[in-house]
Amino acid sequence: MSQNPDVIVIGGGVIGLAIADALARQGVSVTLLERGNCGREASWAGAGIVQSGSWHRRDPLVQMQRESVRLYESFAADLRERTGIDPEYIRCGSLEVLLEDQHYRMARSEVKVAAAFEQDYGRKVLELLTPQQTQASEPALTHDLLGAKCCPMTGQVRNPRLLQGLCAACRRGGVEIVENCGVERLRIQNDRVTGVQTPQGLRSAAQVILAAGCWSSLLDERLAKVMPVLPVRGQIALLKMPTVVLQHVIERGRTYLVPRRDGHVVVGATQEPEAGFDKSVTAGGIGGLLGLATRLVPGLAPAVLVQTWAGLRPGTPDGRPYIGAVPGLTGLMAATGHFRSGLTLTPLTARIVADLILRGQTAHDISRCLPGRELENRLAASAGV
Ligand SMILES: Cc1cc2nc3c(=O)[nH]c(=O)nc-3n(C[C@H](O)[C@H](O)[C@H](O)COP(=O)(O)OP(=O)(O)OC[C@H]3O[C@@H](n4cnc5c(N)ncnc54)[C@H](O)[C@@H]3O)c2cc1C
Structure with a gap:
């Protein structure tokens, strides 16, 4: 066992595994510590839908979802080639069933907004289907509907297979995966995280990545203030x-x-x-x-x-993940809080965190996903800003 890897990743869900894989491919020595068995929590439980958010929204999180959806095809194909395990990513499209006038009107306005993206994607990204068109697309659907909002870009992945593939890729790439090894606490010296305490002893690393899903902010009381995960x-x-x-x-x-x-x-x-x-x-x-x-x-x-x-x-309180350095704890980086979109956001999150670790920066806009914003929001509220 390598006692001093370059990086320790806490948590073997889809986010921790994908980051460990991305770093190992770039020559970083990585140890991943998982409390139970890898890929048995939210990442296994999820439905596997890979989709962009509403086309009405233009915030950085939706931009990130769209970017990650674009990466998915090559991400899944690359994993299949390297491991022989097919995560079965397919772009099956989605139909949102419209049953009330109000939803129909909202869908019509969203389709107009989405038309602006057609040139960028080289195809329609959203369509409003009549009841007849909906029936033709999905004959098994109820006839009692006003129509459907069709998003051809939506895909799905078999997440248990994705997890198997990521585990296999990590092992082949030299990641040391230690299962049944829960991190009890962070080792902090002068506000620097220098490693982690486990029941099997202390592990040191220059950089620790926190990817422990909904348990992430339980590891130190400071985390509950700067990046609460629920x-x-x-x-x-x-x-x-x-x-x-x-x-x-x-x-x-x-x-x-x-x-x-x-x-x-x-x-x-x-x-x-x-x-x-x-x-x-x-x-x-x-x-x-x-x-x-x-x-x-x-x-x-x-x-x-x-x-x-x-x-x-x-x-997370605002529904956005925490990606980036944790303020006040040098050497600790967060990659957690992905809520309903963690499977969708996996390829992009892994790329961003690898960029941050290897180059100290990323070309992607993570300004609204940085840890510490909770504290800033609270301070601003108490100052009446
Ligand atoms: C019902 C459901 C449906 C979903 N559907 C979708 C969907 O269709 N599309 C989509 O994009 N997303 C979906 N999601 C969301 C997605 O599954 C999550 O956002 C994503 O899996 C989070 O991944 P993670 O690696 O951060 O967390 P997890 O998968 O929970 O992994 C965290 C890991 O950390 C480990 N851990 C915790 N504490 C410690 C510790 N102290 N030491 C060591 N290890 C520790 C845990 O054991 C766990 O294995 C869904 C989620 C659920 C629950």
Whole structure:
């Protein structure tokens, strides 16, 4: 075991693994410490939708999502080539079902805004479908709708396979992955993080990367002030049909159906910050998801309910991740708090963090994702700014 790698990554979710892989490929010696087994928390629990945010929004986080979506195809292909494990990224497109006039009007205005991006992408990025066009695209959908918002850029990835691929790539690239090795606390000397304390002893490194998902801010009381991360439970159900009934990701509010190519359909997800760190699955949670799924796609009623589970998204007070140096703790970099978009944002986050570690800067605008903004916001509020 290398006792003094260049970098220690805390957390073996999709974010920690992708960063470890990106750094190792550039010759950095990396140790990744995972409390349990890699890829068994939010990154495994997620539905695997890869998508840009609303075309109405122009903030840096949405820019980052769009950028990461653009990277996905080559990110997944490269992983497949290096490891032989196919994360099955496919650009299946999505249909957001429109059931009320108000949503239809909002969709129409978003389609107008999105038209400005067509030249950039060389294709339509958003379309408003009539009920007939919706039926032609997805015959299994309910007929009781006003239309659908179609986003052809939306994709999906089999996240458990993505995680297997990233683990394999890390191991091949020389990353030391230590499972069942939870970091108990950061080792801090004169406001510099010089390593971490684990049950197996002290580990030192010049740079520590905090990618511990919703547990990230529990490692030191200062973190809770400058970059609070909060668990947001999401429950999911997995259905199986004998044949493939849907082609697109189907969305309705926060509920979605993700059809896999083998007849499985993932139905997600609840959003329950009040559940804290409790990963229980509830009758109300799953019942609500299945009720809406069978209303949208009546043909799903005979589907077999294969499995249910819940995962904890790493949420932040403003919904944006923390990416970058942690103020007041030299040698510590955050890559966490990706909330509902961590699988989407993985390729870009890994690229940005590798840039920051190797070159001290990144070409991407992370100004609104920097740790420390919570404290600044609180100070500004108390000063009445
Ligand atoms: C139900 C649900 C549906 C979702 N759907 C989507 C989707 O469709 N598309 C999308 O883009 N995103 C989705 N997400 C969000 C996405 O899954 C997360 O944003 C992403 O997985 C976060 O990755 P992570 O690596 O930061 O966290 P995690 O996957 O939670 O990994 C953190 C790791 O750190 C480890 N750890 C914690 N504390 C310590 C410690 N002290 N020492 C060592 N290791 C530690 C944990 O054991 C864990 O393995 C969904 C999430 C959920 C729950």
